[in-house]
Each structure stands twice: as structure tokens, then as C-alpha cells.
Amino acid sequence: MSSHQGVRDFYSGKNIFITGASGFLGICLLEKILRTIPEHGNIYLLLRPKRGKEIAERLEDIKKNQIFEVVLKEKSVEEVFSKVQAVAGDVGQENLGLSPAERKLLTDNVNVIIHSAATLDFGDTLKTTVDINLLGTRRIVQLAKECARLDVLVHVSSAYVNSYRLEAEEVIYPLKRDPDELVSLVGKLNPEELEEQTPGILADHPNTYTITKHMAEHEIQKAEELFPCTIVRPSMIIGAWKEPVPGWTISKNGPQGFLMGAAKGVIRRLPVGKELVYDYIPVDIVVNNLLAAGCFAGVTKPKKVAVFHCTSSTRNPFRWLQVEDKINDYLHLYPLKSAVWYPHLKLLPTVAWYKISALFVHMFPAFILDTVTRLSGGRPILVKLHRNVNTSLGRLEKFIFTEWKFTAKKTMDLQDWLTKEDQVDFSVDITTLVWLDYFTDLTLGARTYLSKEPLKTIAAAKKKDKILLALHLAWQVALFSLIWYLFACATGMTMSSSLFVLPICFILYNLL
Structure with missing residues (x-):
């Protein structure tokens, strides 16, 4: 002792x-x-x-x-x-x-x-x-x-x-x-x-x-x-x-x-x-x-x-790898009332892959949300935030x-x-x-x-989380349908004969 x-x-x-x-x-x-x-x-x-x-x-x-x-x-x-x-x-x-x-x-x-x-x-x-x-x-x-x-x-x-x-x-x-x-x-x-x-x-x-x-x-x-x-x-x-x-x-x-x-x-x-x-x-x-x-x-x-x-x-x-399968469960166990979109975090193996994916899942949505924010009189910050993240990756890549x-x-x-x-x-x-x-x-x-959100707001946040999920799914359906329609128009194919485009879109989206 x-x-x-x-x-x-x-x-x-x-x-x-x-x-x-x-x-x-x-x-x-x-x-x-x-x-x-x-x-x-x-x-x-x-x-x-x-x-x-x-x-x-x-x-x-x-x-x-x-x-x-x-x-x-x-x-x-x-x-x-x-x-x-x-x-x-x-x-x-x-x-x-x-x-x-x-x-x-x-x-x-x-x-x-x-x-x-x-x-x-x-x-x-x-x-x-x-x-x-x-x-x-x-x-x-x-x-x-x-x-x-x-x-x-x-x-x-x-x-x-x-x-x-x-x-x-x-x-x-x-x-x-x-x-x-x-x-x-x-x-x-x-x-x-x-x-x-x-x-x-x-x-x-x-x-x-x-x-x-x-x-x-x-x-x-x-x-x-x-x-x-x-x-x-x-x-x-x-x-x-x-x-x-x-x-x-x-x-x-x-x-x-x-x-x-x-x-x-x-x-x-x-x-x-x-x-x-x-x-x-x-x-x-x-x-x-x-x-x-x-x-x-x-x-x-x-x-x-x-x-x-x-x-x-x-x-x-x-x-x-120890927490990859659980991270999104945690995000929906304790959702934010201030969330702007349905949370879903995916881990990618390289910075190059991340930057390609970020164009579609970070920058494009950020541009849309910033535009809406600007039109409603708010201060747009998302595009700037993601640009700063991309810039910092060069300094952090060795540590990542x-x-x-x-x-x-x-x-x-x-x-x-x-x-x-x-x-x-x-x-x-x-x-x-x-x-x-x-x-x-x-x-x-x-x-x-x-995020400065007290525990008492979790119930309200979970209700919003369900709404954001519905919007997220609706957005995917609308996006894939638009791509399907544009592909059919561009190729002269009928909508039914070009149906194979939908699973391809889904696969590519999930690779991003």
C-alpha cells in the first residue's frame, strides 16, 4: 500500500x-x-x-x-x-x-x-x-x-x-x-x-x-x-x-x-x-x-x-470500425431540434473519395440551403463551412x-x-x-x-427527426425520378424500358 x-x-x-x-x-x-x-x-x-x-x-x-x-x-x-x-x-x-x-x-x-x-x-x-x-x-x-x-x-x-x-x-x-x-x-x-x-x-x-x-x-x-x-x-x-x-x-x-x-x-x-x-x-x-x-x-x-x-x-x-454501425443510431437517439436535414453519417476510406462525395452530399445541398437562408433574410454559412473543411483536409490528411x-x-x-x-x-x-x-x-x-440543446427538447427533436426522414426519402425519390425522366428523354427510350436507371442511381448514390 x-x-x-x-x-x-x-x-x-x-x-x-x-x-x-x-x-x-x-x-x-x-x-x-x-x-x-x-x-x-x-x-x-x-x-x-x-x-x-x-x-x-x-x-x-x-x-x-x-x-x-x-x-x-x-x-x-x-x-x-x-x-x-x-x-x-x-x-x-x-x-x-x-x-x-x-x-x-x-x-x-x-x-x-x-x-x-x-x-x-x-x-x-x-x-x-x-x-x-x-x-x-x-x-x-x-x-x-x-x-x-x-x-x-x-x-x-x-x-x-x-x-x-x-x-x-x-x-x-x-x-x-x-x-x-x-x-x-x-x-x-x-x-x-x-x-x-x-x-x-x-x-x-x-x-x-x-x-x-x-x-x-x-x-x-x-x-x-x-x-x-x-x-x-x-x-x-x-x-x-x-x-x-x-x-x-x-x-x-x-x-x-x-x-x-x-x-x-x-x-x-x-x-x-x-x-x-x-x-x-x-x-x-x-x-x-x-x-x-x-x-x-x-x-x-x-x-x-x-x-x-x-x-x-x-x-x-x-x-x-468499432462504432461505425452505431453512430447513426446515436444521432437518432439524441437528435437535434435545430437539425437542418436528416442525419446520416458515412465513413469514406480516402480524402479523394470524400471530396467527390462532398460535391453531391455537402456542397450542392449547402448551396440550396444557403440560397433559401439568404432569401429569407438569414446569414448563409454552409457553403463557407464546407469550403473551410475541404481546405483544412490538406493539413489534417497525415493525421487522419x-x-x-x-x-x-x-x-x-x-x-x-x-x-x-x-x-x-x-x-x-x-x-x-x-x-x-x-x-x-x-x-x-x-x-x-x-449545440446548446437541453434534454427536455429531445421529444420535440424526435418528432422533427421523423419529418426530416420523410423529406429525405421524398428528396431521393424526386431526384432519382428526375434523373430517370431526363435519361429517358435524352435516349428516346420509354419510361418503362429505362426503369433500370433507378437501381443504378440508388447504387451510385450509396457509393458516394
């Missing part, structure tokens, strides 16, 4: 500084601390003014998120957030954009730093990703060096920082390019020159995100002898498995975004390798991994930075059709290291996750938290 300090005890009384707190992972991390570690110290959130909102207003927006409904059933907003303080700053600016007074507040008081802030856009320029992912981490390390009472630094990385390797271990792999040289180069080149040289700079990295996050790990490693530090590498983070509510999400990335679009009837095709392993990891498991890893490093004080893969590919692999294996032995050892109580409350074990059950919860979560 473990006799060391548990996770709650470790964080009790400690002042925690969190970057990226308004993001998907950050807000879930904040909720977990507030709900399960009641004796926590002050929690400082690095927030930057955004879209005309000052940080006090942004903090109020965070408090209103539905994720806090569980903890707010037991305590008032004032009680729950009494020790939460917004700090104005930006990891992409010199000195983190902190005022001297706020920097002193942090360096005098912070015991734990959890650095989650990053730009996740695979299409961002090298300048942006260097400023935020690489230099932002360097600035966090510098702040950590100045903290008089620091116990541990937890860095959120990504399993894909080593995406040039199809199998990756829980180690920091050597750099292939000097970060300082890259920083200097980015500072010298104008935007056009930098864009031209970016492919050569990336070398075997697929995008600017992975190369700068890879370099950021080395910034953490440089500080490993100064204070305890740890790196957690999540794969694709998806909605909650268990906490605080199964299926909770605010992210439209990954399968929850697909489910949202499919439930609307807007996304009808998806390019995936059905038999490939996709490394998805629920956000609540990532949060547990961050807190457990921070406790481990803070208690054991390892001489080398501890690296943990928060991944599923080698522990509980997911393949779309490549299978990675991330070993997670250290993470499994971390689960064993935890106390018996923590193995339940801060579990990092996903071997018992049943993907079919999980996707049922995720479909409902996307409905509730992304």
Missing part, C-alpha cells in the same frame, strides 16, 4: 498558476481542482484581454461555463471561486505580458505552475507558433526560476511532438534544429520569406505546431536540475469520460465536432481509415494525469524531467491516415504509484473505457454542450 503523500494532500494549501485556463483542457482542470481539492490555495489564471473583454469579464465568462454546475450544486459561486484570481498577461509577449506587481505576486507566492497555453492551429505561421509555443514556454521557465516557493512545474505537451516517429517512447528525443537559430531566423525574415522557407525548416515535422512543441520540451528539460518538473503528452483530447459529467465538452475538434455537424445533418461524410488506431483521450483523464504527474514529481523530486504519455493507442486502442503507437508504461506505473484513494479519484487508467458506451455519452454531450 502506498504510504507517500496523496494528490489532495500535495495540492492542499498550495498556490497554483495556470496558463491556458480558458481553453478546453484548462477549464476542466480548474473545475477538477475546485471540486475535488477543497483546501487548495490561491489559483492564479493567466488571461489576456480578448475581443474587447477585459480579464475580469473573461473570468466571469469562465464562471458561467456549464462545467461548474456540479460543484455549484453544493456551494455558491462566491465560495467556489473565492481563491481564484485572474492575472493579466499573454505567453506570447515578453515577460508574459505581466506588470511588475503581478509578476512579483506570482514569484512570491506560486508553488505549482501548470503550463497549458499553446496555439493549436496547424495552419498557424512559424512566427506565431514560435512566439507562443516555444518562447512562451521559455518565458514560463524563466518565471519558474524566479519563484521562491516553487514545488513543481507541469508542462502540457503533445503526443504528436514526435510525429515523425510512428512509435514513440516516454522520453525527450534529441533536437534536430537549434531553437535559438530558429528564433533568430524568424526574427530576421519577413512573412513572405518565412513562408517560403517553412517547409525546409519543418523537415520531417508535419506542421509548425509539432516542431515548436517539440522544442518547448527541451526548454523544460534545461530546468530539470533546478526544480521538479514533468511533461504530460496528451494525444487528441476529446469529451469527458466520467467527470464532471459524461460527454462534457466545449471543443469542436475531433469526433465531438463531427458528431455535432452530423447531428445537424450538415456533415454527412467523413474520411477515416476505419481499421486504423486513432489515439483519442478523454479530457478528464488528461486532467487527472496532470495532477497526478505534478504530485509525483513534487513528492519524489526526480533528477530528470518525468515524461508521461496520456494516450490510448497501446492501452485501449480505438478504431472507427497515419497510425501512431505511443507507449504509456510510465503512465501505467504512475497509476500504480497513486494511493488507493487516488487510483479512483485521480485515475489515469483507461483500460476499462468501453468505446461504444463512451460514444453514446459523447453524442449527448455534443448535443447538450456544443
